[in-house]
Amino acid sequence: MADKESVNLLSPFRSIDFGIADWADGIKNWAAENRDVVQPIKWFVNDLIVTVEAIMHAIPPVAMLGLIFLLAWQAAGVRVAAFVACCLIFLGLSDPYAWGLAMTTLAVVTTSVAICVFFGLPLGLLAGKSDRFEIAIRPVLDTMQTIPAFVYLVPVVMLIGIGNVSGVIVTVVFALPPIIRLTSLGIRQVDVSVVEAARAFGSSPRQILFKVELPLATPSIMAGLNQTIMMALSVVVIASLIAVKGLGNEVLRAMGRLDAGKALVGGFGIVVLAIVLDRITQGLGRTGRERGHRHWWQGGPVGLCLRLLGKNPKETSPV
């Protein structure tokens, strides 16, 4: 169709071809040729996932249930913990294999989120402190969040191969932006007059960061962590396209066999995991005032134990 002799001025785009797609396809070949470079990273991430997964599978379901219950209780209170436990029991009962698949997914998500926090927190701090960096990073984050995962699936697979490591990388690309954005927002929202007061009393920039800015930005950072976890969970089905095991893979396989029942069980499992992780991280993100100004060790199972040991006289302050 492209007739170079007669460029139509009203509709010029059909007749011009810079060959960008061909050029970009070269990335794929470049990736395939440079596999060796990334091998150490691959092994490191792989070891990490394998270890986390092994631990999750080694813990008997009932013990894991208990652990998550205690964690939820500490983070968000006993009511949320009971709700979370009910959800998980329901998940376990939905299918004999559901629990194991959920643990595999949880391992991939946990590893991805850990990597997101490792990179996202410092980047978010930087973006919160520097307007230039914020302006520079914003289009990158927009791209990461909106570009369809299928676009970078192929180059990643070419570079690293199919499996959990590629799955984690795809997940990180998708789930990293919220924690960067909300950390930056949290730092920017800290009351400037409080920072000024800290400066007036002789704080160093480091002391201002750790004693004022980070504590005050915590609710926002926790909201970012929460969103990062949700994004990570939502991408596990796509990641299963490149042979990531777990609930996502179950959905994918059921889809191939038109097995609506299995797809529902797998999909429901992902929703349950999302609810559980959401409630726990939301609990972590409450401000001091919302918690009634109690320290974390004054409530939950830890507070109960300390009270039983007589080391933690119950606070008289109204909650």
Add this chain to the structure above:
Amino acid sequence: MPAEKSQLSNNTDAVIECRHLWKIFGDRSADAMQAVQNEGLSKNEIRDKYRCVVGVQDASFSVGEGEVFCIMGLSGSGKSTLIRHINLLIEPTYGEVLIEGQDISQLGTLELRALRSTKIGMVFQNMALMPHRTVRDNVAFALEVRGIDRDVRYQTADQAIETVELQGWNDRYPDELSGGMQQRVGLARAIAADPHILLMDEPFSALDPLIRRQLQDQFLTLSAEMKKTTLFITHDLDEAIRIGHRIAIMKDGALVQIGTPEEIVTDPVDEYVADFVAGISKLQLVTAQKVMQSIEQYENSYGPLNSTDCPVAKLDDSLDHLVDLSIDTDHPIIVKQDDTVIGVVSKRTLLRGIQGKQE
């Protein structure tokens, strides 16, 4: 009994001194400063030509040991900008700030931090307490940044909390306290490290009138006890007169008049200051010396004075006291110094004095 200002010592060494301080905000502040020095541009010319805003222009003053120096001005007059130069939260465009004779712009980063945490305490209009810290941890903040042991700093903080009469609230959080209490925490935080200098940036402006008055009284009592050199910013002339040993009136970034409350009220340098002091009650501020006529002047106008039934006042008696003396008699008041009559205050001059008009 209302709190009284402390008497100033005669030590005249300046603790805080500003010399020709200028602050120009904007990207081209250096050029603008140059233009001010070479061509004497006005504030508006600088704004139009360089797109820079003049925050402080050519402010010079010094505050002596134990003195409470008030800077009074309306919002936007640059007083908050000026006070932030004293601990270099804002760097001057031109001019020097000396603390105890030391030019603080010469200090290194660490020395400056040490100066802020040991020598200067600051109180802010909007309290600026840290919401995630207890009252005690807020008060102990200056000690904490210096790395002082927890037990020691808590002990010091508890003392400061007691000084502002907030004992029992140590473990509470700022949002559990009322506005007035929060500002007392702000005050405790400023005095906890026992600094030589207090910078108070409109500390009581955000409080309602009754609480403001209480805190002013509390501050006066404390200040008389502790004798800290204080720079006190306010937009309330009544407050400045109650609290300050001296007052500087600030307008458009410049200090238009510096003087004792009495000087400001009785001898305003221009219309602007005169407008300010017009509504101020002169009863406590103005003394007999200021309103009296000399005995010769009186006798020229009214004939010889028979002083036997006249009430007697001293030179530094306030108008308020003169009213008390004059209320039950028709005779003029005579003013004596060392048993000699040196002046007369007739009812007419007294009433005019209260009005603030000279006969």
